[in-house]
Amino acid sequence: MSQQTIVITSTRNRRIVEARKLDQRKHRQQQGRFLAEGLQILHMALDADARPIEVFYCKELFAGTEAPALLERFRQTDADLVAVSEHVMQPLSERDAPQGIVATFALFETPLEELRLGGHDLVIVLDRLQDPGNVGTLIRTADAVGAAAAILIEPCVDPFDPKTVRGSMGSLFNVPLARTEDVPALFNRLRNRELRLVGADAHRGKIPEQALWKGGVTLILGNEARGLSEDVWPHVEEWARLPIVGKAESLNVAVAGGVLMYAWLQANLRSE
Numbered sequence: 001m002s003q004q005t006i007v008i009t010s011t012r013n014r015r016i017v018e019a020r021k022l023d024q025r026k027h028r029q030q031q032g033r034f035l036a037e038g039l040q041i042l043h044m045a046l047d048a049d050a051r052p053i054e055v056f057y058c059k060e061l062f063a064g065t066e067a068p069a070l071l072e073r074f075r076q077t078d079a080d081l082v083a084v085s086e087h088v089m090q091p092l093s094e095r096d097a098p099q100g101i102v103a104t105f106a107l108f109e110t111p112l113e114e115l116r117l118g119g120h121d122l123v124i125v126l127d128r129l130q131d132p133g134n135v136g137t138l139i140r141t142a143d144a145v146g147a148a149a150a151i152l153i154e155p156c157v158d159p160f161d162p163k164t165v166r167g168s169m170g171s172l173f174n175v176p177l178a179r180t181e182d183v184p185a186l187f188n189r190l191r192n193r194e195l196r197l198v199g200a201d202a203h204r205g206k207i208p209e210q211a212l213w214k215g216g217v218t219l220i221l222g223n224e225a226r227g228l229s230e231d232v233w234p235h236v237e238e239w240a241r242l243p244i245v246g247k248a249e250s251l252n253v254a255v256a257g258g259v260l261m262y263a264w265l266q267a268n269l270r271s272e
Contacts, residue, residue: 009085016088019056019104025158028107034160037093037102039066043073044170045105052079053104058089061100070101079103094162107160110149110176112189119194119216121148122264125186127222127232129253132157134224136167137254143171145265151186152179153232187235190218197237199228200260202250205241208260212238213267221257 008016021027022035033053036045045052055074062068074081084092092102117123124142129135135157142150156179157164165172180186187197195216199205220236222228228236242256251259 005083007083007085008088011088011091013088015054015082016056016084016092019054019102020091022104023162025161028158028160032107033104034107034165035092035102035104035162036165037095037099038166038170039070039099039101041165041168041170042070042101042103045103045173046070046073046077048173050108050173051106052077053106054080054082055101055103056082056084056089056092058084058086058098058100060086061089061098063099067100074101074103094166108177110178112151112178112180112186115149115151115176115178117148117190117193117195117216120268121193121195121216122261123147123149123151123190123195123218124257124261125151125153125190125218125220126156127153127220127228128156129221129223130157131224131253132161132163133167134252134254135159136164136169136172138221138257139164139168139175139177140171141254141258141261143168143174145261147175147261149176149178152177153183153186153229154179154181183229183231183235187218187232191235197235198260199232199236199239200241200256201227201239202241202244205239207243208238208240208263210263210267212240213264215268217264219257219260219264221253224253 028034057071089098124147139150159177195218197218199220242251242259
């Protein structure tokens with residue numbers, strides 16, 4: 001006779017209270033984990049061998065076959081599976097219509113010295129960005145073009161912020177992620193890997209030609225309000241900008257970064 005599943009029905013349950021705190025950076029750091037949701041994102045996390053800790057699920061909210069299949073994949077891991085009621089799932093989810101599964105994962109990052117970088121790679125460096133949606137979108141685009149790493153210069157928005165995780169659409173689990181406060185050491189390491197250091201700046205830069213993007217490149221993108229920081233300037237070897245022919249004052253950093261990343265990809269695509 002199968003054991004009856006215990007369903008958590010109170011939002012005051014200790015596990016639920018602790019999971020709900022994960023929308024705050026200090027609690028993510030204290031607990032060593034973050035929360036993710038979205039069926040595609042969770043599938044990508046498992047594909048990338050991310051380590052799930054807890055999985056909260058509500059079968060009453062499942063629609064179609066994808067959520068049950070995802071839950072079955074989680075059963076093959078060491079995660080604790082926790083059944084909850086619809087009433088409890090709602091505050092765990094950031095969606096207006098929850099899909100019935102959210103999961104917590106261990107925080108992760110790759111030490112700078114362990115990044116495997118070569119002279120033909122693209123690396124993106126995000127200089128003290130503060131908008132989680134921008135960081136998530138840039139990581140997603142970096143994944144799309146096959147970037148070797150995303151490096152965040154601190155203080156930067158937390159890559160495990162719920163909005164960053166959602167904006168990355170699962171690519172957070174695919175792109176090696178590093179963080180540092182030591183700007184000179186970072187760029188010395190990248191230069192030693194024969195990666196050309198290209199800074200994006202609407203005023204300093206020139207409209208880049210294809211030759212700029214050939215081979216290994218570190219694309220450096222600046223803060224949404226201030227652009228690249230003064231301590232980064234001396235390390236930039238080339239400056240790039242995108243033309244603006246309309247009346248817009250500037251481009252969103254995620255849009256500009258996406259265009260420049262694809263410029264690198266186009267310059268380095270090998271013909272079949």
